[in-house]
Amino acid sequence: xxxxxxxxxxxxxxxxxxxxxxxxxxxxxxxxxxxxxxxxxxxxxxxxxxxxxxxxxxxxxxxxxxxxxxxxxxxxxxxxxxxxxxxxxxxxxxxxxxxxxxxxxxxxxxxxxxxxxxxxxxxxxxxxxxxxxxxxxxxxxxxxxxxxxxxxxxxxxxxxxxxxxxxxxxxxxxxxxxxxxxxxxxxxxxxxxxxxxxxxxxxxxxx
Amino acid sequence: xxxxxxxxxxxxxxxxxxxxxxxxxxxxxxxxxxxxxxxxxxxxxxxxxxxxxxxxxxxxxxxxxxxxxxxxxxxxxxxxxxxxxxxxxxxxxxxxxxxxxxxxxxxxxxxxxxxxxxxxxxxxxxxxxxxxxxxxxxxxxxxxxxxxxxxxxxxxxxxxxxxxxxxxxxxxxxxxxxxxxxxxxxxxxxxxxxxxxxxxxxxxxxxxxxxxxxxxxxxxxxxxxxxxxxxxxxxxxxxxxxxxxxxxxxxxxxxxxxxxxxxxxxxxxxxxxxxxxxxxxxxxxxxxxxxxxxxxxxxxxxxxxxxxxxxxxxxxxxxxxxxxxxxxxxxxxxxxxxxxxxxxxxxxxxxxxxxxxxxxxxxxxxxxxxxxxxxxxxxxxxxxxxxxxxxxxxxxxxxxxxxxxxxxxxxxxxxxxxxxxxxxxxxxxxxxxxxxxxxxxxxxxxxxxxxxxxxxxxxxxxxxxxxxxxxxxxxxxxxxxxxxxxxxxxxxxxxxxxxxxxxxxxxxxxxxxxxxxxxxxxxxxxxxxxxxxxxxxxxxxxxxxxxxxxxxxxxxxxxxxxxxxxxxxxxxxxxxxxxxxxxxxxxxxxxxxxxxxxxxxxxxxxxxxxxxxxxxxxxxxxxxxxxxxxxxxxxxxxxxxxxxxxxxxxxxxxxxxxxxxxxxxxxxxxxxxxxxxxxxxxxxxxxxxxxxxxxxxxxxxxxxxxxxxxxxxxxxxxxxxxxxxxxxxxxxxxxxxxxxxxxxxxxxxxxxxxxxxxxxxxxxxxxxxxxxxxxxxxxxxxxxxxxxxx
Numbered sequence: 001x002x003x004x005x006x007x008x009x010x011x012x013x014x015x016x017x018x019x020x021x022x023x024x025x026x027x028x029x030x031x032x033x034x035x036x037x038x039x040x041x042x043x044x045x046x047x048x049x050x051x052x053x054x055x056x057x058x059x060x061x062x063x064x065x066x067x068x069x070x071x072x073x074x075x076x077x078x079x080x081x082x083x084x085x086x087x088x089x090x091x092x093x094x095x096x097x098x099x100x101x102x103x104x105x106x107x108x109x110x111x112x113x114x115x116x117x118x119x120x121x122x123x124x125x126x127x128x129x130x131x132x133x134x135x136x137x138x139x140x141x142x143x144x145x146x147x148x149x150x151x152x153x154x155x156x157x158x159x160x161x162x163x164x165x166x167x168x169x170x171x172x173x174x175x176x177x178x179x180x181x182x183x184x185x186x187x188x189x190x191x192x193x194x195x196x197x198x199x200x201x202x203x204x205x206x207x
Numbered sequence: 208x209x210x211x212x213x214x215x216x217x218x219x220x221x222x223x224x225x226x227x228x229x230x231x232x233x234x235x236x237x238x239x240x241x242x243x244x245x246x247x248x249x250x251x252x253x254x255x256x257x258x259x260x261x262x263x264x265x266x267x268x269x270x271x272x273x274x275x276x277x278x279x280x281x282x283x284x285x286x287x288x289x290x291x292x293x294x295x296x297x298x299x300x301x302x303x304x305x306x307x308x309x310x311x312x313x314x315x316x317x318x319x320x321x322x323x324x325x326x327x328x329x330x331x332x333x334x335x336x337x338x339x340x341x342x343x344x345x346x347x348x349x350x351x352x353x354x355x356x357x358x359x360x361x362x363x364x365x366x367x368x369x370x371x372x373x374x375x376x377x378x379x380x381x382x383x384x385x386x387x388x389x390x391x392x393x394x395x396x397x398x399x400x401x402x403x404x405x406x407x408x409x410x411x412x413x414x415x416x417x418x419x420x421x422x423x424x425x426x427x428x429x430x431x432x433x434x435x436x437x438x439x440x441x442x443x444x445x446x447x448x449x450x451x452x453x454x455x456x457x458x459x460x461x462x463x464x465x466x467x468x469x470x471x472x473x474x475x476x477x478x479x480x481x482x483x484x485x486x487x488x489x490x491x492x493x494x495x496x497x498x499x500x501x502x503x504x505x506x507x508x509x510x511x512x513x514x515x516x517x518x519x520x521x522x523x524x525x526x527x528x529x530x531x532x533x534x535x536x537x538x539x540x541x542x543x544x545x546x547x548x549x550x551x552x553x554x555x556x557x558x559x560x561x562x563x564x565x566x567x568x569x570x571x572x573x574x575x576x577x578x579x580x581x582x583x584x585x586x587x588x589x590x591x592x593x594x595x596x597x598x599x600x601x602x603x604x605x606x607x608x609x610x611x612x613x614x615x616x617x618x619x620x621x622x623x624x625x626x627x628x629x630x631x632x633x634x635x636x637x638x639x640x641x642x643x644x645x646x647x648x649x650x651x652x653x654x655x656x657x658x659x660x661x662x663x664x665x666x667x668x669x670x671x672x673x674x675x676x677x678x679x680x681x682x683x684x685x686x687x688x689x690x691x692x693x694x695x696x697x698x699x700x701x702x703x704x705x706x707x708x709x710x711x712x713x714x715x716x717x718x719x720x721x722x723x724x725x726x727x728x729x730x731x732x733x734x735x736x737x738x739x740x741x742x743x744x745x746x747x748x749x750x751x752x753x754x755x756x757x758x759x760x761x762x763x764x765x766x767x768x769x770x771x772x773x774x775x776x777x778x779x780x781x782x783x784x785x786x787x788x789x790x791x792x793x794x795x796x797x798x799x800x801x802x803x804x805x806x807x808x809x810x811x812x813x814x815x816x817x818x819x820x821x822x823x824x825x826x827x828x829x830x831x832x833x834x835x836x837x838x839x840x841x842x843x844x845x846x847x848x849x850x851x852x853x854x855x856x857x858x859x860x861x862x863x864x865x866x867x868x869x870x871x872x873x874x875x876x877x878x879x880x881x882x883x884x885x886x887x888x889x890x891x892x893x894x895x896x897x898x899x900x901x902x903x904x905x906x907x908x909x910x911x912x913x914x915x916x917x918x919x920x921x922x923x924x925x926x927x928x929x930x931x932x933x934x935x936x937x938x939x940x941x942x943x944x945x946x947x948x949x950x951x952x953x954x955x956x957x958x959x960x961x962x963x964x965x966x967x968x969x970x971x972x973x974x975x976x977x978x979x980x981x982x983x984x985x986x987x988x989x990x991x992x993x994x995x996x997x
Contacts, residue, residue: 071308078307082252087244088237090499092449093533097918100449128237141235145227148886152720153234154449154499160235179926186918188449188500189720190893192929194886 050118057117061086062130068117076120077101077112080127088128088157099185100158102165103127109165111184128157131164140164143201149194155187159195167207175199209779209794211772212840213877214733216943220800221733223938225882229725229739230497230718240496242469245455247526251280251303253515254310255529256317257539258292258299261326261600261911265290265299269318273302276316278309281521283514291324293573294602295912296538301514303527327412327599328906330443330545330570338415338595341365343372343402346379347574353388357577357611361419363395370400385475386506387759413568414596416578422589427562431553435629439621440547441614441959441977443570444902445537445921446607450499452509452540453530456516460524464491464516468508469530471501472756473747474715479508484516495747501719503606504541506756534916542904543607544571546579546614547976550622552587558632558640560623563590567618570597571604579615584690585623586644600911601904606758608891609691609952613898613959617977620687620960625973628672634686634964635665645688648848648874652688655850655872655937659686662870662933663852673971679859681971682867685964686852689956693875693949695764695833695843696755702731702773703828704781708816710735712773713745716754716766721951722883726763727770729879734774736798737815752830760949764843765833767879767947772838773831780827785818844946849873851895851957853965854930859988862981864966866896866930869958874937876948881936888934888954895958897924900978 037056038049050072057068059079068083077094080086080103089112092100096114103112104126131138137145140163150156159182166181167173173181178199187195216223233239258265270282281303286292292299300317304310344352344366352362380393388396428434454468464486470476470493477491484491498505511529519527531540548567554560563582570576575596582590627637639656642649660666668684675682700714712731718724728742735741745751755765781803782793789796789812791805804812813821833843854868871888878884901922905914915921959977966984967973972991974983 071306073308081244082246082307085246087240087246090241090449091243091530092451093918095533095917095919098449132236137232137236141232144235145231148228148231148882150228150231150234150720151722151886151890152449152500153230153239153497154241156234157237160237182926186449186923186925188447188502188894188923190890190897190924191886192893192924192926193889193932195926196929 055118058121059117059125060123061125062127070117072116072118074117075113076103076115076117076125079117080112086127086129090154090157092154098155099162100155102158102161102185104161104165107165107168109162128161131160138164139205139207140167140202143198147194147197147201149191149198151189151191155185159185159187167202175203178203209775211775211838211842213771213842213946216877216938219733221729221739223878223881223943226725226729226739226880228722228883229728241450241499242454242467242495243450243499243530245467247455247457250455250526250528251305251518251522252307252310253301253303253518253527253529254314255298255511255514255535256300256314256319257535258295258297258321259912260292260321260323261295261328262324263292263321264324265292266320266322268300270300272316272318273313276309276313278305279313280304280525281518283517283521285510285514294539294600296535296602298510298514301511301518301529303518303522326911328601328911329908330597330599332547333413333568333595333597337411338413339411341369341414341416342404343370344399345372349383349396352577353383353386358580359389359391361577362392365416366395366399370402371396372402372404374401412598414575414598416594416596418591418593420591424562424564424589424591427589428551428553428564431561432556433626433630434551434553435622435626436551437622437625437973438547438549438975439618440975441545441617443545443601443904444543444607444898445904446502446504446541446605447537447918447921447923448500448502448504448540451531451533451536452505452511453528454512454515455526455528456512456519457526458520458524462486462490465494466491466512466516467494468512469498469505470495471498471505471717471719471758473717474749474753475506475756476508477749480513480516483513491749493749495717498717498719502608503610503758506758533918537916537921538913539602541605541607542572542602544576544604544614545569546618548581548618550618552622552626554626554630556630558627558630558637560585560587560641560644561589563587563592565592565618567592568595568597569614570599570601572601573598574603576604577611579611579618581615581618583612583615583619584645584688585619585641586646588644601906608894608955612689612691612952612956616687616689616956616960617963620957621963621973624685624964624967628967631671633669635660635669638686638688646690647846648690651848651874651937652850655848655874658935659850659852659870659872662872662935663854663868665852668854672968675969676859681857681859681969682855683857683965683967683969684852684854685961685966685968686850687957687960687964688848688850689953690846690848691760691953691956692845693760693764693847693952694845695768695947696761698754698765698769698833699752700754700766700769700773700831701752701828702770702777702831703826704777704819704822705826706819706822706824708819709743710737710741711743711745712770713751714754714766714770715749715751716746716762717757718746719757721757721762721887722880723757723762723766725883726879727766730767730770731774734771734798735778736800736802760951760953763879763949764947768833768842769831771831771842772835773829776829776831777827780829781818781822784821785813788821789813842946844876844948847874847876847948847953849953849957851892851961853958853961855962855965855969857966857969857984859970862984864900864979864984866928866962868931868933869896870933871954872935872937873950873954874942875950875953876945877943878936878938879947884936884950885934887950888936889932891954892932892958893924893929894955896928896962898977899959899962900924900928900980903978
């Protein structure tokens with residue numbers, strides 16, 4: 001692709017434009033692999049280059065700072081599950097189609113399978129493990145329990161987290177709006193009826 | 208002898224009530240542990256290299272580069288050079304490395320040379336006369352027939368006619384019995400004539416099954432006042448378990464194996480791993496806390512599970528995890544066979560069914576697949592059913608909830624619905640007219656059809672075909688009925704009462720999302736007069752008494768029977784210790800509401816804790832079993848009936864089908880927990896909407912690969928596809944006293960057929976094959992317009 005083709009930079013994560021990325025990758029390919037991050041100039045601006053190999057990464061998960069040494073290609077989901085053993089977010093489709101891996105970063109629901117761990121640094125990451133309020137279930141969780149909105153339960157953490165993120169942002173949402181808000185999550189056992197009942201309960205009693 | 212029989216739901220504290228799923232809090236909080244969540248100490252990550260070709264001979268395998276890579280700890284060849292792979296995605300080599308990225312790199316460094324062979328991934332109608340007579344059964348064919356739950360009668364006849372190509376060994380027969388083959392089938396395998404097929408040409412892609420004939424179909428068809436013909440069917444679909452198949456396996460020492468595996472069959476896995484790993488089954492421990500969906504596809508220790516165990520051994524016993532990636536999950540870990548049929552039905556003008564003629568085909572992959580039980584439910588007096596199996600290279604089929612039944616329902620109920628339209632009858636009237644030939648559950652259907660019709664408001668809403676159109680949206684109603692067996696499987700259960708009053712239940716079953724934990728806890732709590740929370744329940748481990756695999760709707764019957772007998776016997780042992788202090792006979796005691804009291808004088812009572820303290824220093828444990836003829840009555844039963852009705856809206860311009868409402872009416876004998884039973888039905892309606900409208904495994908004919916091995920293009924229904932769902936469980940007289948029957952299969956059978964019939968009612972023409980995608984709706988409409996113009 002000619003360099004001048006991309007007038008508007010498209011993000012590939014960490015604020016690196018696609019154009020920068022092409023330049024960086026040609027730099028990296030020639031360089032001897034080193035551990036850690038480097039700053040290179042790309043289009044005159046400093047850009048952080050991670051890897052190859054394991055690099056130090058800091059993740060703020062559920063209010064706790066974790067220091068990891070991981071490959072830059074590792075997703076946030078895999079870092080949570082395989083490095084930190086925080087396994088509530090599930091790996092199902094691994095490409096942003098089903099929502100089972102949903103976590104909240106800086107108040108926004110994201111598919112953890114489609115965010116690189118390095119790109120989640122500096123963000124507040126909230127997983128299903130911190131949705132409970134101390135020993136008590138969150139009202140969303142209570143509504144899921146009472147309306148039997150889980151069967152095998154593998155999709156459930158994703159639904160609960162996605163619903164929490166949506167209601168945090170849209171506290172007055174109607175059931176229809178909430179259903180649309182949850183359209184990025186899929187269930188195989190067919191718990192949607194229970195989830196709909198849970199949604200009705202939440203909109204009546206509040207979350 | 209103690210009374211083991213079920214208490215009546217009318218007087219029980221818990222049985223038949225809506226009890227909340229006991230593990231729901233763990234599931235909604237992310238604390239429920241699944242196999243995929245297990246992280247063994249020093250765990251290695253396994254990856255499988257899969258064949259890119261649908262059929263190919265492996266010429267050479269070079270793993271040297273991978274073996275030399277830093278971080279790679281073991282490489283295991285699964286299929287050697289010289290083997291033939293039979294489907295794209297077939298396992299060839301597995302590697303284990305210190306992290307997933309390294310394992311991925313190592314897998315990419317493995318060089319495999321293939322010689323491509325001609326493949327078939329289509330399951331289109333076989334050319335006329337293409338089907339060769341089926342040869343003798345190989346042991347794979349028998350596995351397949353058992354896995355597909357081929358009806359006994361059909362299976363035994365086929366065994367007698369076709370014989371077997373091998374000499375069955377006792378071990379094989381035992382395995383098949385464990386997998387659910389009846390004694391009659393085992394005997395038929397034993398007695399089947401042996402035909403040596405060695406050195407013969409490989410099978411054709413097409414194999415004719417023996418025709419089934421009853422009465423005089425030709426004469427009856429000729430005499431029928433009305434006949435109706437059509438094509439009906441359902442394509443191959445996937446299980447698409449959200450927790451993919453796989454395991455984490457380690458060798459704690461050189462003689463022992465410990466596997467965490469995602470399975471529907473905890474107690475059966477060790478026996479399957481023993482042979483290939485050359486370790487006694489007794490040295491293999493299997494564990495699973497929760498599992499993320501199986502739907503019939505997770506009974507085996509799969510090839511990748513054996514590979515994980517071998518990799519672990521090579522790597523000094525370190526745990527090795529192989530959980531399938533999503534593409535592999537959709538390619539190789541489960542498929543429901545397709546089935547298609549050209550059907551002609553003949554009837555009298557009043558709707559009385561006289562004759563059935565069908566020519567059907569379908570594929571279950573390399574092993575082919577049996578004919579679905581058609582005509583379904585209605586035993587039409589004159590019939591001829593011919594079937595050709597397509598053996599192709601799409602990968603093996605696995606049991607998918609109610610094997611063969613959803614396809615049989617689609618074919619049969621579709622054909623009868625078209626007949627009703629031709630007779631200008633409401634399908635509801637046609638069904639009711641013919642209930643006399645609807646088998647042992649006919650009275651159940653009659654009652655259920657009445658209830659379903661009321662819940663659907665059928666009599667007000669139903670209109671003749673193609674007459675309910677407004678603003679480009681056509682509305683229609685459809686129905687279907689279904690049946691299933693579901694007798695309780697073999698199950699052992701231990702109930703222990705401790706002197707401090709705590710209660711422990713141990714049973715090697717599994718909760719696959721159906722509420723098995725809740726069922727067992729309710730039964731024991733009810734029997735001991737305690738709340739559900741008082742029961743400490745341990746399942747999912749070979750350390751506990753063995754209990755059958757969760758398939759064929761056999762778990763509720765099995766585990767409720769064994770846990771009931773165990774709890775009654777443990778209670779009797781407690782009564783024996785408590786009776787003297789209460790100045791009563793042991794058989795005059797009862798457990799009610801946290802007390803042990805004298806039936807004839809309830810004022811004489813002890814709290815549960817006080818009563819248990821009379822046990823002295825040692826707890827009491829009782830083992831309950833199912834079946835157990837020495838402890839009558841039989842607490843489980845077999846045979847249920849159910850009805851589904853669908854109300855749909857079809858956009859005539861875009862062909863998009865929207866389900867507006869569904870009704871399910873279902874019996875399952877005595878219901879232990881009404882809440883989770885209803886959830887099974889709601890879930891089945893959702894799954895039915897999903898396979899009726901969206902799901903299909905698509906294959907590229909040229910490359911032989913699956914085109915949609917992801918969750919974007921292998922579509923599952925989402926929250927917004929789900930309409931008003933109404934579930935009614937049959938309870939009370941005629942149902943409660945039958946005993947406990949499972950519910951995993953029945954309610955998922957009919958929704959597809961009901962939706963197909965509703966679409967036909969709406970748009971005036973049949974969309975023959977599920978899933979009913981917009982393109983098929985538009986094609987059916989344009990075909991009927993063209994036909995109308997001619």
